[in-house]
Amino acid sequence: MAEETTTPAIQLPDATKLVVSNSPHIRGNETISKVMVQVLLALLPAAIAAVWFFGLAALKVMVLCTVGCIAVEEIWNKCTKRATTWKDGSAAITGLLLAMNLSSGTPWWICILGCLLAIILGKQLFGGLGFNPFNPALVARVALLIGFPSLMTSWVAPTPGNLTVCDAMTGATPLGAQGEAVASLADLFSGNVGGCLGETSALALLLGGAFLIVRKLIKWQVPAAFIGTVVVISGLVHAINPEITQTPIYHVLAGGLLIGAFFMATDMVTSPMTAKGALIFGCGCGLITSVIRIWGGYPEGVSFSILFMNALTPLIDRYTIGKPFGYIRVKKEAA
Amino acid sequence: MSDKPRKFKGGVHPNDSKALSAAKAVQDAPLLDSYNVIVHQNIGAPPEVIVKKGDTVKKGDLLAKASGFVSVPLHAPTSGTVSALEKCPGPTCISVPSITITADGEDAWGDCMEPISDWQNADPAALKQRVADAGIVGMGGAGFPSHVKLSPNKPIDTLILNGAECEPYLTADHRLMLEEAEKVVLGAAILARILGLNGATIGVENNKPDAIEELNKIAGKYNVKVQGLRVNYPQGAEKQLIYALTGREVPIGGLPMDAGCVVQNVASAAAVTDAVINGRPLIERITTVTGEPLVNPGNWRFRLGTPISKALELAGGIKTQPAKLLLGGPMMGFAQNSLDVTVMKNTSGILLIPVETASQYTSEPCIRCGRCVEVCPMDILPATISQAVENERFDWSAQLNVMACIECGSCSYVCPSHRPLNQHFKRAKAEIAAARRKEQKK
Numbered sequence: 001m002a003e004e005t006t007t008p009a010i011q012l013p014d015a016t017k018l019v020v021s022n023s024p025h026i027r028g029n030e031t032i033s034k035v036m037v038q039v040l041l042a043l044l045p046a047a048i049a050a051v052w053f054f055g056l057a058a059l060k061v062m063v064l065c066t067v068g069c070i071a072v073e074e075i076w077n078k079c080t081k082r083a084t085t086w087k088d089g090s091a092a093i094t095g096l097l098l099a100m101n102l103s104s105g106t107p108w109w110i111c112i113l114g115c116l117l118a119i120i121l122g123k124q125l126f127g128g129l130g131f132n133p134f135n136p137a138l139v140a141r142v143a144l145l146i147g148f149p150s151l152m153t154s155w156v157a158p159t160p161g162n163l164t165v166c167d168a169m170t171g172a173t174p175l176g177a178q179g180e181a182v183a184s185l186a187d188l189f190s191g192n193v194g195g196c197l198g199e200t201s202a203l204a205l206l207l208g209g210a211f212l213i214v215r216k217l218i219k220w221q222v223p224a225a226f227i228g229t230v231v232v233i234s235g236l237v238h239a240i241n242p243e244i245t246q247t248p249i250y251h252v253l254a255g256g257l258l259i260g261a262f263f264m265a266t267d268m269v270t271s272p273m274t275a276k277g278a279l280i281f282g283c284g285c286g287l288i289t290s291v292i293r294i295w296g297g298y299p300e301g302v303s304f305s306i307l308f309m310n311a312l313t314p315l316i317d318r319y320t321i322g323k324p325f326g327y328i329r330v331k332k333e334a335a
Numbered sequence: 336m337s338d339k340p341r342k343f344k345g346g347v348h349p350n351d352s353k354a355l356s357a358a359k360a361v362q363d364a365p366l367l368d369s370y371n372v373i374v375h376q377n378i379g380a381p382p383e384v385i386v387k388k389g390d391t392v393k394k395g396d397l398l399a400k401a402s403g404f405v406s407v408p409l410h411a412p413t414s415g416t417v418s419a420l421e422k423c424p425g426p427t428c429i430s431v432p433s434i435t436i437t438a439d440g441e442d443a444w445g446d447c448m449e450p451i452s453d454w455q456n457a458d459p460a461a462l463k464q465r466v467a468d469a470g471i472v473g474m475g476g477a478g479f480p481s482h483v484k485l486s487p488n489k490p491i492d493t494l495i496l497n498g499a500e501c502e503p504y505l506t507a508d509h510r511l512m513l514e515e516a517e518k519v520v521l522g523a524a525i526l527a528r529i530l531g532l533n534g535a536t537i538g539v540e541n542n543k544p545d546a547i548e549e550l551n552k553i554a555g556k557y558n559v560k561v562q563g564l565r566v567n568y569p570q571g572a573e574k575q576l577i578y579a580l581t582g583r584e585v586p587i588g589g590l591p592m593d594a595g596c597v598v599q600n601v602a603s604a605a606a607v608t609d610a611v612i613n614g615r616p617l618i619e620r621i622t623t624v625t626g627e628p629l630v631n632p633g634n635w636r637f638r639l640g641t642p643i644s645k646a647l648e649l650a651g652g653i654k655t656q657p658a659k660l661l662l663g664g665p666m667m668g669f670a671q672n673s674l675d676v677t678v679m680k681n682t683s684g685i686l687l688i689p690v691e692t693a694s695q696y697t698s699e700p701c702i703r704c705g706r707c708v709e710v711c712p713m714d715i716l717p718a719t720i721s722q723a724v725e726n727e728r729f730d731w732s733a734q735l736n737v738m739a740c741i742e743c744g745s746c747s748y749v750c751p752s753h754r755p756l757n758q759h760f761k762r763a764k765a766e767i768a769a770a771r772r773k774e775q776k777k
């Protein structure tokens with residue numbers, strides 16, 4: 001006969017199912033892909049602005065590069081028998097950033113070539129995410145710039161609101177003509193000028209940049225030092241002789257300074273880890289950019305400056321190691 | 336001393352989950368049939384067992400005596416018979432010697448130590464001896480003998496009681512300060528007398544306003560100051576606590592006394608009161624039994640030697656199978672694989688971590704995001720050190736000051752790549768210590 005059921009027995013954990021591992025036993029809910037998705041979100045305003053000003057041609061370039069980078073990364077992973085990594089979001093960011101560095105008139109095969117250069121040359125050959133010393137999107141941009149100088153420096157004039165525009169009309173880049181403004185500050189701020197997809201709208205970039213800083217996805221020290229240095233140097237030179245260069249505000253708004261300072265120089269993998277290192281890194285970028293822009297042969301020094309500073313990152317990291325807590329012998333007590 | 340607590344750099348804000356047990360008043364755990372007292376419950380030398388199988392003991396009788404200066408005696412949690420001297424599961428998942436007491440149900444005290452009610456005029460050395468005789472250790476988790484901390488060989492001007500209880504989930508110290516504020520404050524005053532100081536400071540995280548209020552009601556009477564502290568893990572880490580309260584940094588590799596401070600846990604202070612005023616050795620402690628999988632989390636006063644299984648039963652057992660069973664808090668506690676481990680002097684919490692929140696992740700490459708650097712309260716570079724360890728470059732990790740790491744786990748907590756940073760540092764510290772020992776032998 002079945003026994004009467006009494007109060008249910010107290011249930012204890014099954015000891016054989018208990019996991020033994022190191023502390024800490026709880027973790028924050030941050031993951032690589034969450035970080036990357038937020039960076040992608042931050043690029044959204046700039047992407048929307050690009051489509052607004054350059055039409056669906058811009059969208060085409062962005063989709064091509066993003067999907068292209070993901071595809072190249074996966075094919076590489078397959079060929080080298082690695083685990084798939086596209087879900088971490090880093091390839092998508094590289095793709096979108098690459099697109100931001102191209103004009104809407106860029107032929108499709110340049111886009112794909114850029115993806116190959118970015119993912120394979122810029123990232124996977126070094127061992128993949130976390131091991132690449134240079135920002136992959138910039139590696140691709142600079143390689144393309146050297147390989148196809150004329151293609152890479154012909155710009156499409158903006159056609160705000162007209163989404164269907166696809167044919168490339170070449171216009172001057174605002175930084176191309178030295179000392180001579182080709183666009184009004186208002187146009188530069190909104191993005192109504194020719195240039196790379198992501199270079200044009202200062203407004204959209206500032207929105208994204210603010211998001212990155214507020215969410216602590218980047219160190220504010222990098223853009224602050226980068227832009228600050230450019231402002232100071234161009235301001236000084238402009239004050240001494242306005243013939244040589246534009247006003248500092250023009251320097252900030254025109255060209256790739258904002259996207260470079262907020263989105264490219266701040267790439268975690270390739271910039272210093274400490275706050276002090278980030279300041280030095282940003283100042284270095286600003287200095288090199290100013291020098292190239294004002295006295296160099298290229299109108300645009302942002303990409304070169306970031307790549308150059310990327311190379312110095314390990315050095316900066318090494319020499320900015322601070323003193324740990326308690327390094328000083330007992331401090332005098334404040335009365 | 337400045338009036339405003341300072342902010343130490345870094346730290347994290349884990350979900351504190353204290354609400355599960357914070358409102359649960361301490362209950363006395365009912366007397367068990369037997370207790371399995373682990374012999375080695377302190378940092379330092381294990382005490383020397385002086386009972387044999389078959390001996391009868393009274394509650395508070397000596398089971399093992401201190402075997403050196405950095406060692407404390409162990410006392411019987413109840414009256415009964417020594418029924419076994421065997422090995423049982425220990426807190427680090429390795430079997431350790433233990434003494435089993437089969438209770439006689441009388442729970443009768445033996446010849447206790449003489450109360451020193453006139454402690455204000457008692458000889459400080461006698462008071463200190465009492466602390467040692469009562470077997471008191473750091474009850475916040477470290478288990479370091481209290482009397483050793485009370486014998487500094489450097490000038491001391493500040494006594495700090497650690498009531499921060501910054502680990503998520505734990506509320507044992509909170510309840511103690513709330514319900515037995517007088518014992519804590521009195522303990523502080525006694526400790527101050529031992530050190531020849533006039534007064535002490537109790538640091539409590541601001542998320543326990545009721546405890547701060549209770550302590551404040553009587554603190555003035557004993558010239559004790561209660562200082563609310565910023566809620567930030569690891570606020571209760573000794574070095575961070577000292578910095579917050581005094582602005583002094585304990586030198587790397589140094590001790591609180593190098594900054595003129597002695598730090599004692601609030602539960603240890605309460606135990607000091609018991610030892611001095613009531614003549615009672617340390618045979619029980621308040622422990623939080625908590626975690627989402629439990630039916631009825633709360634705080635209990637357990638005798639040393641109470642099996643974890645009994646504690647979990649008191650908490651109503653489980654609703655769901657947990658992923659982990661911990662002794663201590665989720666940031667620094669030790670994972671267990673047996674329910675037969677027993678409550679020790681430093682068991683501040685018995686915690687069940689549900690499957691959903693247990694950190695079981697595969698580690699990915701470091702993306703150099705710098706989050707770990709930002710949160711490290713010791714201001715070292717976890718990411719770089721971890722890479723050094725992965726490359727077996729222990730000398731390099733030493734140069735990067737891995738020895739300063741307090742193993743608080745903040746860096747592992749925030750790492751989006753889920754890197755086993757803490758694990759790397761433990762390994763590096765062990766390797767470096769071993770290398771140094773080898774060096775000294777030469």
Ligand code: SF4
Nearest residue numbers: 711740741743744746
């Ligand atoms: S390195 Fe050590 S001290 Fe710093 S956060 Fe990590 S565990 Fe804590």
Ligand code: SF4
Nearest residue numbers: 701702704705707750
């Ligand atoms: S938090 Fe993790 S991923 Fe970020 S720098 Fe530190 S170790 Fe690397």
